[in-house]
Amino acid sequence: MSKKIGIAVVGCGIISPWHIKSILLNKDAALVAVCDNNELKAREVAIKYGVDWYTDYRKLLKREDLDAVCLSSPSSLHAEQTVLAAKAGIHVLTEKPIAVTLKDADKMINACKKAKVKLGVIFQRRTDPKCIAIKRALENNELGKLVLGDVYIKYYRGQDYYDSAGWRGTWKFDGGGCLMNPGIHLVDLMLWFMGPVDTIFGYAKHILRKIEVDDTAIAVVKFKNGAMGVIEGATSIYPPNVPHRFEIHGEKGTIMWEGEDIVRWDIKDRNGSIKSKLSEIKKINSFSIISKSDVGMEGHRRQIFDFVDAIKNDRDPMVTGEEARKSIELVLSLYKSNKTHKLVKM
DSSP states (O other): OOOOEEEEEEOOSTTHHHHHHHHHHOTTEEEEEEEOSSHHHHHHHHHHHTOEEESOHHHHTTOTTOOEEEEOSOGGGHHHHHHHHHHTTOEEEEOSSSOSSHHHHHHHHHHHHHHTOOEEEOOGGGGOHHHHHHHHHHHTTTTOSEEEEEEEEEOBOOHHHHHTSTTTTOHHHHOSSTTTTTTHHHHHHHHHHHOOEEEEEEEEEOSSSOSSSOSEEEEEEEETTSOEEEEEEESBOSSTTOOOEEEEEETTEEEEEETTEEEEEEEEOTTSOEEEOHHHHHTSOOOOOSBTTBOOHHHHHHHHHHHHHHHHHTOOOSSBHHHHHHHHHHHHHHHHHHHHTSOEEO
């Protein structure tokens, strides 16, 4: 019987149960410990799952049975925690965003390369069967030459949300606002579908919330494939149930996603007529969701299973550090454009 991959979950906040339960479901993995600088949190979670707990991350990394860590800690801690893990020969799967600066993201990528350990980043929307169907359609040139790729991420976060933790809404610890934290998933999908961005021009500011970072942002982008697009992001939108959406338009068709479902998939058939594939696409089951704004644990399970397999078979994980870097580069370029009032070349 082959050895199980020993994994510890670092950060015992609201997302940690998805990491923990996913590890426990994997026959090739074992949850060996949890870690949090809040002793009460760490102990409570450890007792619940019958594992060891730590408040000292460096001590955790000395465990002989530890092969990998899942980081569900604040974004600003990812870089230091990843570098320390890499130096200890430990693989890293971290929550999004990969880091809050490109310098930190590069430190993580380089440290893991040097130590020859895996670095993966959670972008669970890429595991949704319907998102995979869109990706394959674009790879197969189903829409022809792409024209527009737009994403609209209009969320609500009240002042109480930002006041609930000292790091929320700060440049140092959160790294940015509506697009850097909740909106980064859709930014990642836009890049995954449309390809790299050539230039960006945008505005970002806090209009309603008393925070350092933006609660509202907008940008126009030009992709390297010649297509253009719009990004609208916010945590200032009321009421709280406005669904996010993205739209992809090409010379031969259109795909539109709203909330957690595809609402339009029209393509030009061989006769030049419009053919709707919506009924066909509706048969593809998305994984279960907890709420309309939340893709639930299944995406985490799929990525964690993929990460364990990547370790066992010595391959790249589903979303590498290099891939995850692209989304924060785009958001940071928007901030640069906002600050300089100039078009930014990526």
